[in-house]
Amino acid sequence: MAGARSFERGLGYLSAVSRLEIGDEVITATVDGTDTYEVELIEDEDGRLSGWCDCPFGQEGNFCKHCVAAGLTVLGQADSVPQQRSAAASRTRLLDTWLESRTRGELLALVREQLADDRDLRRRLELRAATAWEDTGIARERILTLLDTRPFARYGYVEYADARAYGRQAAEAVTALRALTAAGRAADAVEVAREALRALGRAYGEIDDSDGLIGDVATGLAEAHLEACRTARPDPVETAEWLVRHLLDEVNDATDIDLFDYREVLGEPGIARARELVVAAWRANPKGWAEKYLIERLLKADGGSVDSLVAVHAADLAPNGHTHLVIAKELEAAGRAAEALEWAERGLREVESDWAPDDELVTFVCERYARAGRLAGVVAIRRDLLQARPSLAAYQHLRTAARAANAWEGSERAGALEVLKAADQPDNRRWYGGSVLVDALVDDADLDAAWQAAADGFADERQWLALADRIxxxxxxxxxxxxxxxxxxxxxxxxxxxxxxxxxxxxxxxxxxxxxxxxxxxxxxxxxxxxxxxxxxxxxxxxxxxxx
Structure with a gap:
């Protein structure tokens, strides 16, 4: 699980393991390294092991050297592990029995003692109390506090090492919202969920969410809002207006809300109002990403014509031809292949000079030319691309196309090599990665020509050594x-x-x-x-x- 390198390093940390505790389900330990790290090892019912450590490498999801050290320490006392697990289970049962035997007053005293020392526990229980006693003000305050990033932020940003702890706290906001709905206060849950979604949306750009934990919280908040709406049945028109505003707000990218998941909640009046707002927003800003996505989603959901979709996409054409490809695919799916190819060909012609054409667009056109037997057309496209942006990949694509057309050996290959030679003159060649000319000749297995090109100044160290290895x-x-x-x-x-x-x-x-x-x-x-x-x-x- 660790890999040879982490395993070898873990061998040097056996003496750094302390506070090893073998529970009935989880093994925990502290390992001293650059800092003091907490390790958890879990073995499931099928005997599969998983490990977690709060060191930077472990927080990236790796079974780190600290996990290795803790695991090897456990293996060093393997004979006693069953007894230790049994003892841990016994302690759990003893604690349960003892708690069940306490009076109400004794349990209250115990809880209050813990609340005095644990602020996080106090906040969680205050939230549950507010939910139970119908105090929406406190519930709202506590839910928004759970989503506050400031306690976890360094210089205004929640780094990867702190995102996990923040995510665990923020997830409690989802639980609280669902509890509000379950307690018969769905209308309150709708309003609080809206604020929670906006709060997390504003904060999301300042969090390193490499593991997707905060994204999961955002999804949970959106689902809790939808559940509350389905129960409370808020005003459909006002809900539609809020939804469209939310979806058009750029700070809300974290929440994966689909307008048409609310179809049941909105009914025809709400859908009509949403449609009106989306069309108006798109007309006002046809190049806006959110506006474009919503109008496209609206047209598809309403069974709009392919021509309407084409009009939406055509209002904002990408400089690399990608939008032309999207239009071509829509037309082809509608059975209009000839028009699809025309749009794709237009996309290749209209690529702006500072941009490389979308690779998928090029493939789309070439595949359809090949199916129609227009092999010379494929060669022409690949030749133009090599001339515009010389690269090994472009050379390989041209070679494949020309061979299919029986046109590679001879003038086509010679012309391609001249293009590479002109692009990679020794005084202008790339500083990193050598010249494409040498790479292309080696790829052709023309080692004599590659050696000559290297001798003429077209090779860097990597290419010289690769040639030496080959010859x-x-x-x-x-x-x-x-x-x-x-x-x-x-x-x-x-x-x-x-x-x-x-x-x-x-x-x-x-x-x-x-x-x-x-x-x-x-x-x-x-x-x-x-x-x-x-x-x-x-x-x-x-x-x-x-x-x-």
Missing amino acids: RDKKPADALTVYLRWIEPLRKQTGDRTYEHMAELLLGARACHRTLGTESEFATYLAALRADQKRKRKLMATLDLHGL
């Missing part, structure tokens, strides 16, 4: 010059990655000398290098590890 069995002398060339600058560098890289290059050089039958020369070179670098103990250890 060293047949041209060991050429490959050897490459390895030796890139070893030399590493003599002045330090660091684990440098030492590993030097070892890899030396292994390549040794392979070349073996093929050439000059192993004694390599031994002399290696001995001189080790003597020159002998003060770098880590490098010497790395070379020893690789048998050098």
Whole structure:
């Protein structure tokens, strides 16, 4: 579960495990590392193990070295684990029995004692009391307090390490809203849920919700609001107005509310009002994302014509042709294939100069050309794309299309390589990743041409070394010059990655000398290098590890 690296590191933390407690269901422990971390291990009924740790690596969902250390500590006392679990179950039963034997007064005293020391518990019970005693003001205040990010925020932002705790607290707001509805106060729940949705929507952009926990809370709030509306049956027109305002408000992206989930609540008067508001909003701002989504959703729900949908999309065409593709798909689904292809072709023509065409749009057009036997058309599209934005992927696509049309070997390939050569002149080539020309020639397995291009200045270190690896069995002398060339600058560098890289290059050089039958020369070179670098103990250890 941990992987070799975390497992190996966990071995070094066995002495850092403390406060190990083996419960009947959960094992908990504290592990001292860079900080003090809390670990939980759970084994389900099928024997599957899961672990959680509040260290940064563990909070990303990984079975970290601290979980490993706690688990190995438990395994170190495996013989006693069944007895410890049995004892924990006995303690739980004893506590239950003791609580059941207390008088009402004793239990109240015990609860009040805990409330004095635990503010979170006090807030949760105050919320339950407000729900039970019909005090909407307190319930509202407590629910909004549960959604307040300030206690968890650092410099106004809830970081990943704190988001889990905030999510657990915020989830209680969902429970409280549902309790209001269950207690016969659905109308109050509707109003409080609206405020809660807005509060979380405003805060959501300031939370690192990588695990989606806060998104789940937002979904829960939306569901609690819908449940309350179905029970309370608020004014349909006013509800429609609130829903449309909510869905058009950019701070409410976190809540996944669908207007038509409320169809039963809104009835025909509410739906009519919602339709009126959505159309007006779209006409006022046809490029707005929310407005566009709502009008599209409205048309589909109402069974609107495909031409109406096309008009909506055509009002705001994306510069990379993606919207043309959306329109083409709608038309094709409606059985209007010819018009669909026209829109897709138009999308390719209208791509703005600063943008690359949408990959899916290109594929859409090429696939339909191929089905119609228009292979030359596919080649032309792929050729134009290579000329506009030279890349290995564009070269590969052109090669595939041209081979299908029996037009690759000869002028088409030669023209493509000229495009790459012109784009990657040595004084203008990319600083990172080498030249596309060399990558394309290697991809073609044309190693002689790739070597010549590299010699002409078109290759970076990565490409030179990749070429050396490919040719060293047949041209060991050429490959050897490459390895030796890139070893030399590493003599002045330090660091684990440098030492590993030097070892890899030396292994390549040794392979070349073996093929050439000059192993004694390599031994002399290696001995001189080790003597020159002998003060770098880590490098010497790395070379020893690789048998050098």
